[in-house]
Amino acid sequence: MSPFLRILENEVQLAALAFLGVVYFIRVLWLLRFRSGRPRTWPAGSASRGVRVSLANVAMPWAMESTRKDLFFYAQFVVFHIGVAASIGATFIIPYAPAVFRIRAVVLLFQIVIGAAFIAGLWRLYRRLSDPALRLVSSADDYASIVLMIAYFASAILAVPNTPEKAECPLAAFFGLTAFFLVYVPFSKIGHYLYYPFTRYFPGRTLGHRGSFPAPAADDSRSGRVRVGEEAV
Numbered sequence: 001m002s003p004f005l006r007i008l009e010n011e012v013q014l015a016a017l018a019f020l021g022v023v024y025f026i027r028v029l030w031l032l033r034f035r036s037g038r039p040r041t042w043p044a045g046s047a048s049r050g051v052r053v054s055l056a057n058v059a060m061p062w063a064m065e066s067t068r069k070d071l072f073f074y075a076q077f078v079v080f081h082i083g084v085a086a087s088i089g090a091t092f093i094i095p096y097a098p099a100v101f102r103i104r105a106v107v108l109l110f111q112i113v114i115g116a117a118f119i120a121g122l123w124r125l126y127r128r129l130s131d132p133a134l135r136l137v138s139s140a141d142d143y144a145s146i147v148l149m150i151a152y153f154a155s156a157i158l159a160v161p162n163t164p165e166k167a168e169c170p171l172a173a174f175f176g177l178t179a180f181f182l183v184y185v186p187f188s189k190i191g192h193y194l195y196y197p198f199t200r201y202f203p204g205r206t207l208g209h210r211g212s213f214p215a216p217a218a219d220d221s222r223s224g225r226v227r228v229g230e231e232a233v
Contacts, residue, residue, distance in 0.1 A: 001164045008175045009095040016182035023186040024194060031198050053214045054204025058196070076120040083117020084149075086110055087156040091178050094162050094171070101162040110160045118153035121146060145190050152177050 057064070061074040090110060093100045101107050125146050128134045152174075159174035185191050208214075 002168060005164060005168050005172055005175075008172060008179070012179050013091065013095070013175060013182070016179040020182045020186060027186070027194060031195075049208050049214070051201055051204040051208060053208070054200040057200060076123055079113075079116045080120040080124065081117075083114045083120070083153055086113045086117070087152060090114075090156055090160050091175065094159065098162055101160055107161050111157050114153050114156045114160070118150060118157065121150040121153060125150065139189075141189050145188055148177075148181070148184075149190075152181065 053060075061071065062068050090101075101110075125143075128138055128142065128146065155170065155174040155177055158170035162171070164171055181190075186194075
């Protein structure tokens with residue numbers, strides 16, 4: 001391994017990761033300045049249950065109409081994000097636990113998972129380009145983020161065999177993109193995951209306290225309550 005690749009895999013990554021951590025720390029401090037008001041009305045539900053269900057919403061495809069009616073849409077979402085996790089994991093395995101990728105089955109597993117995410121990324125780009133409604137609301141950052149993720153998955157597929165003695169270019173490209181992402185992500189739409197706990201906590205707490213979230217289940221006819229969207233008869 002050349003000195004350039006060694007520094008890129010270690011010092012450069014750690015510096016970029018530290019930068020990411022500092023920016024996120026500042027952002028979280030800023031977000032914590034906002035306090036959710038104490039709900040004053042409809043004290044019939046459970047605020048804590050509303051928060052739990054709201055935070056778990058991402059793992060409940062049946063809870064949203066878009067994913068309930070289109071399971072393929074949810075499946076590609078899951079595959080895409082598992083590929084992100086696998087790619088990030090590879091950035092730590094390669095420099096600090098290289099023996100893991102000496103196991104051929106592990107390398108193949110990572111390549112299959114990241115390859116599936118690569119295909120999901122291509123589908124997302126096609127969908128954004130072909131859907132008039134999505135094109136209307138898409139910004140340059142939307143396109144840049146998805147194209148960069150597709151390129152990142154491609155570089156990860158080539159890098160996970162971790163064979164610098166044969167070719168360092170795939171590893172250099174992968175860790176170069178990783179360092180770039182660590183600096184770019186906090187200022188792009190890719191950083192949306194930082195806001196997820198906050199955007200789910202506040203409405204979950206308020207609506208849970210009111211008893212309107214999660215939606216009440218169907219009851220028997222004696223109570224007169226019905227599922228949301230149905231009419232009582």
